[in-house]
Amino acid sequence: MKKFIIIALLILTGVVFFFSLTKPIEIAKIDVTNFKQNQENGRHIFLASGCNSCHISEGSKNKFLLAGGQKFITNFGTFVAPNISTSREHGIGSWSFSDFYNSIKFGQSPSGKHYFPAFPYNSYQHMHDEDIYDLWTFWKTLPSDETPSQMHDLLFPFNVRRNIGIWKTFFMKDDYFDQKLDRSTYLVEALGHCAECHTPRNFIGSLKKSEWMRGGINPSGKGKIPSIHPLDLKWTKDEIVEYLSSGFTPDYDMVGGKMASVIENISQLSDLDRELIAEYLIRLE
Numbered sequence: 001m002k003k004f005i006i007i008a009l010l011i012l013t014g015v016v017f018f019f020s021l022t023k024p025i026e027i028a029k030i031d032v033t034n035f036k037q038n039q040e041n042g043r044h045i046f047l048a049s050g051c052n053s054c055h056i057s058e059g060s061k062n063k064f065l066l067a068g069g070q071k072f073i074t075n076f077g078t079f080v081a082p083n084i085s086t087s088r089e090h091g092i093g094s095w096s097f098s099d100f101y102n103s104i105k106f107g108q109s110p111s112g113k114h115y116f117p118a119f120p121y122n123s124y125q126h127m128h129d130e131d132i133y134d135l136w137t138f139w140k141t142l143p144s145d146e147t148p149s150q151m152h153d154l155l156f157p158f159n160v161r162r163n164i165g166i167w168k169t170f171f172m173k174d175d176y177f178d179q180k181l182d183r184s185t186y187l188v189e190a191l192g193h194c195a196e197c198h199t200p201r202n203f204i205g206s207l208k209k210s211e212w213m214r215g216g217i218n219p220s221g222k223g224k225i226p227s228i229h230p231l232d233l234k235w236t237k238d239e240i241v242e243y244l245s246s247g248f249t250p251d252y253d254m255v256g257g258k259m260a261s262v263i264e265n266i267s268q269l270s271d272l273d274r275e276l277i278a279e280y281l282i283r284l285e
Contacts, residue, residue, distance in 0.1 A: 043138050045138070045191065046139070050192065050261075052064065053262050053265065054081045057070070064142045065085065068150070074205075076155055076158040079154070088144075090146050096110075097136050100139075103119075104121060107125075114161045117164070126174070126190035182276075195213060235250060237275070241271075
């Protein structure tokens with residue numbers, strides 16, 4: 001009898017511990033009273049953070065119609081980008097700013113469910129509150145689309161959203177890799193979330209910081225995303241800036257695949273921002 005009680009207590013303790021680790025956070029309420037709506041900055045944040053690179057439908061010519069549907073193949077199964085257009089029924093048009101903010105900063109839905117970290121909130125958590133508000137202001141001007149979002153096709157136990165709470169506890173850390181913490185860092189690590197694709201991951205999907213920017217698995221399921229670390233990428237600052245501006249490599253090859261839409265966005269940023277991105281990549285150790 002005593003042995004049974006001990007086992008029961010251990011099981012109960014495990015259950016309590018699991019639910020405490022995986023519970024959603026309290027929804028943050030953001031005071032925007034002193035925020036000024038800046039749609040132009042919101043457009044800049046939209047481009048720098050690459051919302052449309054994942055959330056437009058495959059082959060869409062409208063870069064601001066966030067209908068979703070693109071598929072991303074991983075070791076955990078296939079993720080499908082949802083509709084995040086202004087549609088109230090099939091997109092996120094019914095969300096409040098707090099809903100929008102919490103999804104970006106904490107990877108949590110309005111109903112309190114964890115989003116899978118295929119959505120790069122682990123990088124977006126560094127975004128400034130005012131920039132998120134400006135992004136929200138710009139997003140509200142975008143067109144609506146009535147395409148229903150598709151379900152992810154994930155393997156067990158990775159398809160259990162509650163488990164993401166454990167992942168967040170151990171791997172979602174509010175720190176930067178580059179400690180200079182200047183605008184270069186912000187552009188690359190927060191907005192551009194470059195490491196999410198260009199850094200390899202461990203078996204549980206966390207970035208391997210010891211191999212920062214050394215290349216990762218291609219979400220198309222074919223080949224590898226190249227290293228952009230200076231130990232491997234022997235480009236000069238001017239060559240990186242040219243690539244970010246035109247899509248041409250120093251060998252006059254042209255950007256292709258998923259990176260083409262990324263370059264299309266970055267090419268619309270300021271010359272200074274492209275130079276700052278290049279400076280970050282050059283100074284990596």
